[in-house]
Amino acid sequence: MSERDDVKKGAEQSVVARESLSALMDDEANDLDLARSLRGVDESDALRRYWARQQLYRSSMLGTSLPHGAIDVSASVREAIVSEKRAYANPLVSMAVAASVTVAVVLGGQQALLLESQPGNAITAPGEVVQIPGSGAVQASFAESSLPQARIIQTTPVTEGGPKDVYLNRTAYNRLANERFESLSRLHNSTATAASITPFVSRSTDPRTTP
Amino acid sequence: MLAWAQPERECDLEQELVAVVEALQQSHENFTFSGTYLKESAAGREFISVAHSAGGEQGRLEYLNSPAESAIQAVWTPSGPRVSACELNSMYALYFQQGPMVAGRPTGLLELRPRDGLRLGYRLAVDTESGLVLRSEVISDDGSLLERHEYAAINVLPAEATSAAEQQDVTLDYLDIVGLPLGYRASRARRFEERALFMSDGIASATVVFEPLPEGLAPGEGAVRQGATISYSRGSVVAGNQVLITVIGEIPLPAARLIAEAVRVAPSGGSQ
Numbered sequence: 001m002s003e004r005d006d007v008k009k010g011a012e013q014s015v016v017a018r019e020s021l022s023a024l025m026d027d028e029a030n031d032l033d034l035a036r037s038l039r040g041v042d043e044s045d046a047l048r049r050y051w052a053r054q055q056l057y058r059s060s061m062l063g064t065s066l067p068h069g070a071i072d073v074s075a076s077v078r079e080a081i082v083s084e085k086r087a088y089a090n091p092l093v094s095m096a097v098a099a100s101v102t103v104a105v106v107l108g109g110q111q112a113l114l115l116e117s118q119p120g121n122a123i124t125a126p127g128e129v130v131q132i133p134g135s136g137a138v139q140a141s142f143a144e145s146s147l148p149q150a151r152i153i154q155t156t157p158v159t160e161g162g163p164k165d166v167y168l169n170r171t172a173y174n175r176l177a178n179e180r181f182e183s184l185s186r187l188h189n190s191t192a193t194a195a196s197i198t199p200f201v202s203r204s205t206d207p208r209t210t211p
Numbered sequence: 212m213l214a215w216a217q218p219e220r221e222c223d224l225e226q227e228l229v230a231v232v233e234a235l236q237q238s239h240e241n242f243t244f245s246g247t248y249l250k251e252s253a254a255g256r257e258f259i260s261v262a263h264s265a266g267g268e269q270g271r272l273e274y275l276n277s278p279a280e281s282a283i284q285a286v287w288t289p290s291g292p293r294v295s296a297c298e299l300n301s302m303y304a305l306y307f308q309q310g311p312m313v314a315g316r317p318t319g320l321l322e323l324r325p326r327d328g329l330r331l332g333y334r335l336a337v338d339t340e341s342g343l344v345l346r347s348e349v350i351s352d353d354g355s356l357l358e359r360h361e362y363a364a365i366n367v368l369p370a371e372a373t374s375a376a377e378q379q380d381v382t383l384d385y386l387d388i389v390g391l392p393l394g395y396r397a398s399r400a401r402r403f404e405e406r407a408l409f410m411s412d413g414i415a416s417a418t419v420v421f422e423p424l425p426e427g428l429a430p431g432e433g434a435v436r437q438g439a440t441i442s443y444s445r446g447s448v449v450a451g452n453q454v455l456i457t458v459i460g461e462i463p464l465p466a467a468r469l470i471a472e473a474v475r476v477a478p479s480g481g482s483q
Contacts, residue, residue: 169428169429169431170431170432170433171433172428172431172433173428173431173432173433173444173445173446174433174434174435175433176425176433176444176455176457177433177434177435177442177443177444177457178435178442180420180442180444180457180459181435181437181440181442181459184418184420184442184457184459185440185459187400187403187406187407187418187420188417188418188440188459188460189286189287190287190402190403191400191401191402191403191407191409191416191418192409192411192416192418192460193287193288193289193290193291193401194290194291194398194400194401194409194411194416195289195291195411195413195414195415195416196236196289196291196292196293196294196413197232197235197236197289197294197299197413197414198289
């Protein structure tokens with residue numbers, strides 16, 4: 001292969017990596033995009049700068065500009081992914097991993113804002129993640145129009161005890177939370193009558209969630 | 212504009228606001244009603260028929276479009292201790308104005324906007340005559356609508372005078388739990404005292420249930436929201452035991468987290 005071929009191949013790889021990175025920032029990345037993006041960022045300063053520029057651009061479009069060059073979150077993102085290689089086999093889990101990348105990016109942004117002593121307003125960042133003051137990063141769950149959809153809420157992992165597979169753990173807990181929603185709705189609707197003002201027309205349990 | 216009695220003022224809120232909060236809480240005791248409302252949430256749209264007799268502990272409710280056996284349910288009516296507008300005002304900014312016509316009846320529009328991120332917001336169209344909520348909207352911290360109920364038709368009849376006279380004040384024995392979100396108080400869940408705790412700030416509410424952590428599951432957390440209701444499950448180690456704590460209620464995630472954290476310490480019991 002000639003030097004010219006090498007240059008051409010490198011350029012093609014760069015384009016592909018950028019496309020994967022864009023997909024990641026749009027929360028549309030698949031496993032391949034994820035791996036390609038992380039490898040690309042790891043190997044290429046140019047790609048890392050491209051990522052930072054895109055983050056700034058998107059943040060400014062959302063009205064939440066981050067201080068330029070204040071933080072490079074790619075290391076924490078890589079760490080989040082590398083520690084979870086086993087999860088890639090499960091497409092649902094890999095989606096969770098992709099989401100966690102976004103969360104890591106947002107948390108990076110928060111640190112940057114803190115460094116700049118910005119007021120603690122809600123922070124919006126690529127991936128539609130918002131920060132509620134005084135809480136962890138939470139998936140922006142409520143941006144529905146007239147009829148909201150059920151959804152799993154992105155939570156930050158709880159760390160008690162030793163190391164664990166946090167993303168598999170989170171999937172298991174989300175499933176548990178969903179099961180408890182179905183089995184405990186009626187109990188809650190019954191106990192909640194102790195609230196003196198019940199803003200709902202009547203407390204009832206959807207027949208579809210009745211155990 | 213309003214038919215509600217004007218109670219004594221307790222704080223600097225407008226009298227109309229104080230009156231509507233009172234009327235809303237007395238409505239199930241003072242009025243018999245039956246009607247059909249539309250419920251919209253993440254689960255979809257449901258037309259629900261409801262009937263309630265003044266002062267009754269339970270009402271009857273039927274999901275009109277559901278073939279399931281549970282389509283007909285007995286539902287408990289609100290029965291907790293009264294909360295005043297002034298108490299609510301410390302947690303919510305209250306606004307009141309003339310409301311829309313709902314099911315052919317004039318209403319007043321009561322808005323409760325949370326003062327922090329630990330509760331949801333509410334917009335209630337309250338029947339001018341009875342204080343019944345004819346339309347309710349539950350709103351997230353970013354202003355998005357989570358759940359809505361609205362009557363399409365309703366018949367309202369005032370109760371016999373004796374019914375109101377038989378009302379008794381309700382009290383709850385509050386538990387001393389440190390670290391609950393501001394304004395929330397804990398009690399044992401009525402009818403489920405051995406299994407669950409009940410948390411409320413007077414309007415937002417959540418039930419907390421404890422069970423052993425499933426074998427092999429490390430400590431962690433997960434949450435799912437459907438409409439205004441969140442179910443938050445957290446595996447924790449409490450006094451050396453692995454416990455699964457589930458918080459289910461109409462509260463934001465940060466409040467669910469704080470509640471799950473607070474109840475890890477065993478309540479000391481007793482009333483405050």
